[in-house]
Amino acid sequence: TKKVSMEEVVHYESGEVVRECMILAGEGAAKFAFKNNIPFPFISQEAPDIPAVLPEGLAGQYRLRRCMRKRNVGVTPSSHAALGLGMYSQVTSPLRRYGDLIGHEQLRAFIKNEPLIDKDTMLMRIAAGDAAARAARQAERNSNTHWTLVYLLQNPEWSGNAICLSKEQKQSVFLIEELGMETAIAGVDCELNDRIAVKAEKIDLPALSVVFVKA
Template sequence: IAWKNVERRKKSGAVHISMPEVHISVEPETKKVSIEPLVHPKSSEMIREMMLLAGEGAAKFAFKNQIPFPFVSQEAPVIPDDVPEGLAGQFRLRRCMRKRSVGVTPGMHCALGLNMYSQVTSPLRRYGDLIAHIQLRAFLDKRELLDKDTMLMRISEGDAGAQAAHKAERKSNMHWTLVYLLQNPGWTGEAVCVDKGMKLPLFSIPSLAIETFMPCPEKTELNDVVKIKVKKIELTELQVEFEIVN
């Protein structure tokens, strides 16, 4: 069922982007930081498709029964013809993606290749999902539903809190990544050139799941891999500079 759903979504224009991910852990007593690559096995891909089917099914159920519901949509990305291969191509696709929107009117979620969608599978960690559950339970129990304005106000407030939490999470991840580099002063790694459209080329560092601007030889092309080391760390500013190892 999962793989059939993948093919169905692809035919509808779904865009799959795969960027490097890592898991950061901190030993409580010693504060020693470990960073390991995050691998997604086939089982997690199957779960993802089941979650998408659940969201699509809930959205269709709500629409059919005229339930005020947090429908999630996303406009189609404008993808150029010259998308490169490899990690640089994934980076280019990510930049093409439009921002998602939540509203009471269903619309196409182009990135997922779904005509109608809502997020419902994580009510313990996403407030919008909890709102969806509140509406579905109220409908099934024949209780009064939240009206559209009340629902949208709650979702807006929840999104503001979620954005603040995501911002804090990004800063926390960067903090512990820099602590990891400080704990390993001899660290060297590989960086992949993913964009050359700025004043300085942009590199992705897969082993750390971060990106950095860095000077490099003019002959460097997209997807070229260079060996790098840390040049300077400003922990309080959450900033790090890298340089190429000759």
């Protein structure tokens, strides 16, 4: 039987440079499309309602993330709060994102002076692409969870650290660093950002579920 292993993802500074360039390209494409009245898949995000006081550390980052609103995709440009941009589109990954491919198709048609995709057709294609993208993201999450649970089943003595992100009445939310998983654990007395040792008590692979308890 093959063994599943876990390795920490290494983040390089060069990756940050590439991401910044991708954002700049998206902003530039959106401005170009708007200036030339091109129907385009603009991406926006409303500003979040951020509390006046946030916890420190990862608990504060978790609270901030929970405040963020979902992104919107449409043919009308609007601000993108998370990026701090007046208008934005995604155009740098046409091989893995259908919306980027539509953007490329539209830009090429404009440059070649060919007929553009009209707004109604653009909206229909955006909606279809978003539905497929959501299904793909869910499949990826399910796959990650599946193999994480296989790893835990192959290592029944595993235990690791969990950081308290949020405290509720009946349970608290924790981040298990080694597994990259968030989980709710009941009956644990701790403060925000405290670390506790946890272990997997019950694993249901078909249901993709696991119950963690204090080790």
